[in-house]
Amino acid sequence: MAKITLKDLSHSYLKSQSSDVDWAVRNVNIDWNDGGAYALLGPSGCGKTTLLNIISGLINPTKGNILFDDKVVSNLNPVERNIAQIFQFPVIYDTMTVYDNLAFPLRNRKIDEEKIKSKVHEIAEMLELSSTLSNRASGLTADGKQKISLGRGLVRSDVNAIMFDEPLTVIDPHLKWVLRSKLKELHQKINRTMIYVTHDQTEALTFADQVVVMHEGQIVQTGTPVDLFEKPKHTFVGYFIGSPGMNLIPCEFRGEEVILNGKKIETHKKVKSNSFSKTEIGVRPEFINFSSDGIPVKVLSVSNTGRHKIVDTQSESGKIKIIAKSSDDIPSGSAFLNFKKEYTYAYGDDWIIE
């Protein structure tokens, strides 16, 4: 029930920091709007969990502030921040029954026993735990235990946000899908801010309205799944999202123009500066087609996935992948490629040029 703002947030697990790599999270500025469904996407070790623990108050950030509705909460503990969090591996209280486990967060907050009962039964119903409520929690399977963990996170209705740290890792694929839709359904019902950490792009794109992509401790882009696909602001987003990822081809910036293999390429925006140590052109395989004139390439291989064909080609500056309709004819040997101008971006030092 609050907008969560992270301001100039950085965190390091080391006592002193000399370079960028010493920071687990650096220069994060982001607003999480009240009631939003967010996914925090990134590879293992990019700082997602650290960021989550900072928001919930389990970790005190080295620098920066956390605000709930413009009120600084940096020094408050998780209970005072009133946040629910679900961890990657199931955490259950072994000696308690399933019911007591689910009731535990409520009992700690001295809530009326009648209210607890109805709340626990409601959550148990949703997670299909009703029949095991009186069993000892330690006897359950891994996914049963994780459902209890989920339940403990969802049982409090007044929380400021619910955060999920890769909660479905131990759940089997079928149930994963069921639980994910349940969470989505629950989000629409209770309308709480939910932040869902994952390294799985499908999971992120299906769960969230807004996806936040992290890379090496930084937030590289925040946007809708469509934004991330159509206009990656950082080469990492292009590469990480999509299957196969974006083609990133080394090129040359000459004045305002982007030159690839001596040929001028039309990009979305003109280049303004040449002061980059790394210059690339990025275009998704979906936005390339064969034509009679353009970038000369050699077709290496074609694989048919059923829905479409993925063509591997070799240009002078590197490999380029193309996604073509399965009905399309693919030229063999030499061919020419044409990039769709509005989806072709120039990247200087990994960041988009706009």
Added chain:
Amino acid sequence: MNKTINQKAWFFVIPVFILVAFNAIIPLMTVVNYAFQETFGNNVFMWEGTRWFKQIMLSERFHASLGRQFLFTFIILFIQIPLGIAIALSMPKEGIGVPVCLVLMSMPLLIPWNVVGAMWNIFALPDIGFLGHSLNALGFDYNFTQQIGDAWFTTILMDVWHWTSLVVLLSYAGLQSIQPAYYQAAEIDGASRWAVFTKIELPKMKKVLTIAILLRFMDSFMIYTEPFVLTGGGPGNATAFLSIDLVKMALGQFDLGPAAAMSLIYFFIVLLVCWVFYTLMMRNEGNQ
């Protein structure tokens, strides 16, 4: 689980069986031999049946030493287990403090039993020992060689000093194996420090604590060297625990028959208590 039935597998058990036979079963059998017979040396034995067992079971001396033994074991468990857990909880979890604490904690465990006894004997002497002299200087009338209460106090203090570390080390290992996520989840759930201890730490330490209690029970129930060197079982028979009494009977009085019967009864008490305790502690573990 499907087990393959193959009787030939018994052959593989033979080496272990022979080893155990020589280091346990055969020596024990000589004790059994003495327990049912009377001997006057020269390998002449006379069958006595269960006479020695009846004699021991009805002897007041045995009742007294058994009572002292249970009281001693109960007191030291009652002190060492909570104290060990408390120390383990207050030890640092990371940094340079960890090895320092672990080494300091292990020190008493590395000292031989008779040295511990001798150390404490000198330490507690009322006239020249640091502990004894200090207590008397502070106005306490302390003399462990004369007063029963003081003898018990010193013996218990010595055992606590010597063995609490074992409980600390086992509890510490149990605590270290708890995933940080448990503490984080408890923090999110708003659990009090007490709830974290009773709902997370104690259940997670259950197995190591079972081991700790068993080890401390067995060791303290069979304690011999330290009280023997410290008090010699005295004053009178005040600190003559079972094994001290047993050695007196077997080697002091050379009553081999009753001593052998007492050994067997002693052995069965240890076995029975351990079995009952272990079964009770582990009865809910089967479904995990």
